[in-house]
Amino acid sequence: VVTVVGSFAVGLTLRADRFPVAGETVVGRDFDRGPGGKGSNQAVQAARLGADVEFVGLVGDDDLAAIAWELYRREGVGTRYLGVVQGRNTGVGFIVLNAAGENLIVLDPGANECLEPSHVERARERLARSHVVLTQLEIPARTAVHALRLAREAGVTAILNPAPARPLPLEDLALADIVTPNETELRILLGLAPDDPSDSLNLCRRLLDAGVRTVVLTRGARGVLVVEPRGVTEVAAFPVPVVDTTGAGDSFSATLAVSLAEGRPLMEAVRRAAAAGALTCTALGVIPALPRREQLEAFLAA
Numbered sequence: 279v280v281t282v283v284g285s286f287a288v289g290l291t292l293r294a295d296r297f298p299v300a301g302e303t304v305v306g307r308d309f310d311r312g313p314g315g316k317g318s319n320q321a322v323q324a325a326r327l328g329a330d331v332e333f334v335g336l337v338g339d340d341d342l343a344a345i346a347w348e349l350y351r352r353e354g355v356g357t358r359y360l361g362v363v364q365g366r367n368t369g370v371g372f373i374v375l376n377a378a379g380e381n382l383i384v385l386d387p388g389a390n391e392c393l394e395p396s397h398v399e400r401a402r403e404r405l406a407r408s409h410v411v412l413t414q415l416e417i418p419a420r421t422a423v424h425a426l427r428l429a430r431e432a433g434v435t436a437i438l439n440p441a442p443a444r445p446l447p448l449e450d451l452a453l454a455d456i457v458t459p460n461e462t463e464l465r466i467l468l469g470l471a472p473d474d475p476s477d478s479l480n481l482c483r484r485l486l487d488a489g490v491r492t493v494v495l496t497r498g499a500r501g502v503l504v505v506e507p508r509g510v511t512e513v514a515a516f517p518v519p520v521v522d523t524t525g526a527g528d529s530f531s532a533t534l535a536v537s538l539a540e541g542r543p544l545m546e547a548v549r550r551a552a553a554a555g556a557l558t559c560t561a562l563g564v565i566p567a568l569p570r571r572e573q574l575e576a577f578l579a580a
């Protein structure tokens with residue numbers, strides 16, 4: 279049983295040979311519109327692995343919201359705690375890809391900005407009977423922190439995927455049992471520059487000193503560092519033919535959550551998460567790339 283507290287957004291994507299300069303119009307192609315948002319992606323990944331998942335989030339009172347309802351119906355994500363905000367638009371991201379594969383993104387969080395601790399309160403009972411609560415920072419930080427607090431009070435494992443990163447007080451971070459930053463997020467979380475040259479391991483130890491039980495640092499193709507008070511364990515990445523790494527972090531955190539909810543030991547859960555993250559890199563897009571349980575088991579058995 280996993281509960282995800284997070285964001286939903288619709289991605290509107292176009293390809294163009296190059297980015298326009300200010301005031302210029304360039305002609306693009308391959309328009310695509312599809313569901314995204316870190317919380318939503320993680321809820322879908324958890325459901326694809328067979329977990330009992332509820333998603334605590336908000337959509338707007340517009341027609342883009344239908345994309346969320348349709349997605350969760352199809353994927354089997356519970357919507358008992360998915361609300362509609364009157365007078366706000368559903369979260370939306372405009373993405374332009376150039377010929378070099380670089381992206382330019384403008385986001386309007388819309389309804390996601392309205393997700394308050396009171397919405398999490400409404401799901402209190404559900405949180406308390408979850409094995410794992412998983413949240414991110416694409417919603418107001420006070421809401422994510424409230425989810426961590428309720429989980430802590432109920433003795434439920436709480437995972438914070440601190441993305442997109444912003445500096446958070448250490449006492450708030452300490453409410454998470456597990457924090458899953460990448461190397462840039464780790465720095466921003468601690469109030470440092472994204473490219474701060476400090477040793478990552480020392481930065482992880484700062485989180486431990488603050489009271490976080492485990493830092494799971496994701497390092498793309500360089501794999502994962504699991505940093506605990508009793509020591510550091512390196513988990514290798516699975517080599518795969520990479521097509522598009524978008525969504526690897528979402529797949530990773532959700533698979534970690536599901537694996538722990540299944541009662542697996544931490545290192546096995548991290549290994550499964552790394553495998554799911556790697557599989558997500560082998561296909562274009564996020565939702566189409568998130569592996570199902572059969573695919574994950576087959577990959578791990580190979």
Ligand code: ADP
Pocket residue numbers: 441460495496497498499501502514515516517518520523524525526527528530551552553554555556559
């Ligand atoms: P984010 O997408 O949040 O930046 P990462 O890129 O670190 O997160 O990806 C999360 C995890 O997914 C990594 O720790 C790794 O296990 C897996 N992964 C990501 N990129 C690759 C890759 N190129 N090859 C193999 N595994 C990868």
